[in-house]
Amino acid sequence: QCIPSMLKEYLDTLTTRIVDAISPYDTITIDEKDPDFFGRSEAYLTTEAYLSATCASRARSLRATLDIDDDRMSLSMDDYEAVVDEFHGANMCWNKSKVVPRATTIITEHPGRTDERRMYRLTFHHRHRVLVEDSYLPHVLAEGREAMARNRQRSLYTNKPKDDWSGDYDAWSSVKFEHPSTFATLAMDPGRKQQILDDLEMFHDGKDFYASVGKAWKRGYLLFGPPGTGKSTMIAAIANFLHYDVYDLELTAVKSNSELRRLFIDTKDKSIIVIEDIDCSIDLTGKRKKKGKTKQKKKDDDNESKVTLSGVLNFIDGLWSGCGGERVIVFTTNHKENLDPALIRRGRMDMHIEMSYCCFESFKVLANNYLGVTDHSLFTEIQKLLGEVNMSPADVAENLMPRSKKKDADAYLGRLVTALKEKAVAGDKGEEEDDSSDEDEEEEGSKKNDNTDKDDDGK
Numbered sequence: 001q002c003i004p005s006m007l008k009e010y011l012d013t014l015t016t017r018i019v020d021a022i023s024p025y026d027t028i029t030i031d032e033k034d035p036d037f038f039g040r041s042e043a044y045l046t047t048e049a050y051l052s053a054t055c056a057s058r059a060r061s062l063r064a065t066l067d068i069d070d071d072r073m074s075l076s077m078d079d080y081e082a083v084v085d086e087f088h089g090a091n092m093c094w095n096k097s098k099v100v101p102r103a104t105t106i107i108t109e110h111p112g113r114t115d116e117r118r119m120y121r122l123t124f125h126h127r128h129r130v131l132v133e134d135s136y137l138p139h140v141l142a143e144g145r146e147a148m149a150r151n152r153q154r155s156l157y158t159n160k161p162k163d164d165w166s167g168d169y170d171a172w173s174s175v176k177f178e179h180p181s182t183f184a185t186l187a188m189d190p191g192r193k194q195q196i197l198d199d200l201e202m203f204h205d206g207k208d209f210y211a212s213v214g215k216a217w218k219r220g221y222l223l224f225g226p227p228g229t230g231k232s233t234m235i236a237a238i239a240n241f242l243h244y245d246v247y248d249l250e251l252t253a254v255k256s257n258s259e260l261r262r263l264f265i266d267t268k269d270k271s272i273i274v275i276e277d278i279d280c281s282i283d284l285t286g287k288r289k290k291k292g293k294t295k296q297k298k299k300d301d302d303n304e305s306k307v308t309l310s311g312v313l314n315f316i317d318g319l320w321s322g323c324g325g326e327r328v329i330v331f332t333t334n335h336k337e338n339l340d341p342a343l344i345r346r347g348r349m350d351m352h353i354e355m356s357y358c359c360f361e362s363f364k365v366l367a368n369n370y371l372g373v374t375d376h377s378l379f380t381e382i383q384k385l386l387g388e389v390n391m392s393p394a395d396v397a398e399n400l401m402p403r404s405k406k407k408d409a410d411a412y413l414g415r416l417v418t419a420l421k422e423k424a425v426a427g428d429k430g431e432e433e434d435d436s437s438d439e440d441e442e443e444e445g446s447k448k449n450d451n452t453d454k455d456d457d458g459k
């Protein structure tokens with residue numbers, strides 16, 4: 001029984017060798033099993049992601065698997081299916097096959113599990129060998145990784161108090177990141193929006209550029225503006241655009257610079273590290289200039305947190321240069337003028353983005369988002385009123401929010417007109433008083449600065 005099977009194996013090998021010798025085609029096999037680990041090989045997973053993203057739609061026979069984390073079906077080529085990928089005029093033929101081991105009499109604890117092994121085989125003409133090795137395989141790798149990053153379930157992390165850290169990688173707790181905000185739904189000046197998108201794209205595709213100029217692959221964005229103008233919404237849109245995780249760093253819970261460093265070291269690549277309301281998080285502001293005035297306060301704060309401005313500056317620059325890559329850091333503030341210039345200088349906060357009160361262009365985005373209208377007889381009046389009063393996009397959105405299943409555009413736009421008129425009667429100052437009413441007392445003194453910020457668009 002053994003001899004015929006050995007003979008078959010020998011003949012198979014011989015046939016392959018003869019065919020290889022006379023065939024003008026080369027092949028590369030990418031095996032599912034990782035020789036060093038029990039899991040699936042990264043090369044296989046990356047190839048699968050690449051083919052699913054680029055060529056699987058051309059395959060007639062597909063395989064669906066349920067991604068439990070993501071709660072969706074993902075499709076890939078089925079076994080024995082083949083597709084052709086054209087690259088720089090050359091045909092790259094991929095097929096998927098599997099090897100089923102010969103039956104044995106091993107009794108297993110897991111009867112459903114088989115030892116079958118899948119593989120992708122790339123076949124191409126011998127004359128494209130250099131193209132495949134130098135360009136096509138790196139292309140498959142880069143695009144496959146990109147597709148994997150796009151498809152993975154992203155997380156929103158927050159830092160735990162040090163007393164709750166239990167293991168080496170336990171400084172952050174996380175939940176699924178599922179914020180629906182995108183740049184399409186974000187209401188802001190379209191020109192500025194495009195600038196930000198271009199900047200993010202440049203950063204995202206800039207690995208080689210950053211390496212060539214000797215700069216760490218990171219980018220800092222300072223988002224500033226009055227409450228309710230969309231700073232948090234913008235962060236979510238950036239995360240969705242770049243397909244990054246978000247680390248929401250609560251600085252007041254960090255007790256020392258070394259704890260801060262450790263938190264940053266524990267963040268992963270392809271992530272956004274956010275410190276919201278940086279001016280309220282910690283006494284980073286003005287400390288260097290008004291040492292005398294803040295001495296007493298500093299004493300009181302010593303028991304609370306010993307994170308210093310220089311600690312924050314060091315971790316941004318020191319750490320970024322040394323580890324990982326592809327990280328974005330975002331600070332938000334309602335009062336940019338209170339921040340120490342060293343903290344927000346270009347190179348640390350590379351782009352300063354003002355989120356301002358609702359302009360007509362922003363309103364049109366919100367009207368479309370909330371009511372599905374792109375034009376209406378009340379638009380002209382709303383445009384005029386928005387030119388006269390300051391209303392945050394959050395307030396505009398609240399007025400446009402349908403109160404029943406029926407999207408009655410006349411009623412909701414009418415309600416907005418009434419609210420704007422009331423504000424016009426109260427004057428712009430009324431807006432500022434409204435904002436401060438639900439905020440901490442200590443913030444009240446700086447409300448008037450919202451308008452001074454408007455002159456600095458951070459270009």
Ligand SMILES: Nc1ncnc2c1ncn2[C@@H]1O[C@H](COP(=O)(O)OP(=O)(O)OP(=O)(O)O)[C@@H](O)[C@H]1O
Nearest residue numbers: 185186187226227228229230231232233393394397
């Ligand atoms: N520019 C915007 N585009 C779309 N929606 C917006 C925008 N600004 C505000 N909103 C809406 O208002 C809500 C509050 O906005 P958001 O929390 O992003 O404001 P913020 O500037 O971060 O406020 P704060 O300074 O108080 O934290 C959002 O959930 C969103 O629905």
